[in-house]
Amino acid sequence: MDRGQICDLFTEDDTPVLVKPALLHHRRFDYTPSSRLRFILRGGSPHRASEWADLPDRSLEEQLAEIVQEVGLRGEAAERKRLADQKAREVERKRWEAAIQEAHAPYAHAYRVKHLGEQADTWYQARRLTEYVAAVGVHATSLPPGQERTEVEAWLAFADAHLHILTESVSAPKLPTPPKPSGDDLKPLLGHWSPYGPRSY
Structure with missing residues (x-):
């Protein structure tokens, strides 16, 4: 017979038996433990093991309690x-919020110092303009009536109005309220912190 169509089997007394392949029935399960069946646990921090195998002296079923315990331990560790x-993260956010709050004081101080310098500049400008406008006024009185005198007097009216605004702004100085700072305003005052959040570097 064609050996491609049969395979060899033997009885207990070693008598050969010819059987067609179609008559062979393959077993669906192994009845003796083998290391081919494995359980691998991934993720988390291992405590005892990460892999279990079906062994001759210890089946995978006998190791289920250990596997379940390992899953539980990893879950507790993850939690x-x-x-x-x-x-x-909460501690970091509180520290960031405190740094933001602390940065508001030097920001307000710097803003007011800048405003003070601007007020002083305005005061000096008002003094210079007052002297200049007074001198132009004396000159205007010496001019004869006519177009030139009319134009100078119109200019003097404009200058007086402008001086009035400048004088009011420097005669009663007030402590200015700083506007809400932007992220760029606070950035130089925050050290290693970002103005946009505790984890924005």
Whole structure:
């Protein structure tokens, strides 16, 4: 017979038996443990093991309790880490908020110092313009009636109105209220912190 159509089997007394392949029935399961069946646990921090195998002296079923315990331990560790990370983020956010709050004081001080310098400049400008306008006024009185005198007097009216505004702004100085600072305003005052959040570097 064609050996491509049969395979060899033997009885207990080694008598050969010819059987067609179609008559062979393959077993669906192995009845003796082998290391081919494995359980691999990935993720988390390993405590005891990450891999279990079906062994001759210890089946995979006998190791299920250990596997379940390992899953539980990793889950508990992951939850502890999650809570610790959450607490660390909260602490970091509070420190960032405190740094932002502390940066408002030097920002307000710098703004007021700048405003003070601007007020002083305005005061000096008002003094110079007052002297200049007074001199032009004396000159205008010496001019004969006519177009030139009319134009000078119109200019003097404009200058007086402008001087009035300048004088009012420097005669009663007030402590200015700084506007809400932008991120760029606070950035130089925050050290290693970002003005846009505790994790924005």
